[in-house]
Amino acid sequence: MAQYDVYIEEAAVRKAERQFREAAKSGKEAMGLLLGNVFKNKGAEFVFAKEYVTAPNDSTAVSVRFTRQAFAELSENIRGKGVIVAWAHSHPGYGCFLSSTDMATQHKYFSERFHFALVMDPTRREGSAMLKRAFRLNAEGYEEVSFAVVRKRG
Numbered sequence: 498m499a500q501y502d503v504y505i506e507e508a509a510v511r512k513a514e515r516q517f518r519e520a521a522k523s524g525k526e527a528m529g530l531l532l533g534n535v536f537k538n539k540g541a542e543f544v545f546a547k548e549y550v551t552a553p554n555d556s557t558a559v560s561v562r563f564t565r566q567a568f569a570e571l572s573e574n575i576r577g578k579g580v581i582v583a584w585a586h587s588h589p590g591y592g593c594f595l596s597s598t599d600m601a602t603q604h605k606y607f608s609e610r611f612h613f614a615l616v617m618d619p620t621r622r623e624g625s626a627m628l629k630r631a632f633r634l635n636a637e638g639y640e641e642v643s644f645a646v647v648r649k650r651g
Contacts, residue, residue, distance in 0.1 A: 503644035509549040510646050513585050514627050521589035521619040526561035528586035532579040535611045544582045550574040585615040593630035595639045
């Protein structure tokens with residue numbers, strides 16, 4: 498199965514897209530967490546993200562974080578649903594990249610080799626889909642990683 502570095506269940510992507518579109522109406526960023534697991538296939542490691550969770554955000558047009566009150570809600574929403582494999586956030590109108598602040602966040606909170614950042618721009622499209630990219634940190638800064646959005650089986 499490991500043709501891609503990351504697989505994300507379609508329902509998780511749609512949930513993030515809804516939140517990001519809504520925040521973009523006010524010109525603001527939004528964020529959440531992707532939950533799932535890490536697998537190995539023939540020596541290759543890949544991530545499967547199956548759930549998107551979020552809680553109240555404190556955001557502007559160029560920054561976003563969870564509110565202080567959000568962590569109790571996040572803790573409850575995460576319990577028993579896998580490990581945190583990524584954070585997802587939006588850059589409405591700016592495209593998909595990791596800013597220096599994003600890279601610092603990735604380094605501080607998402608530093609495991611399997612962690613990735615999913616960035617979406619709810620104002621831009623790629624074909625019929627919202628523009629989105631996945632990234633991981635590397636020695637030079639960051640790199641794009643391959644991902645596929647997959648439908649849940651059965």
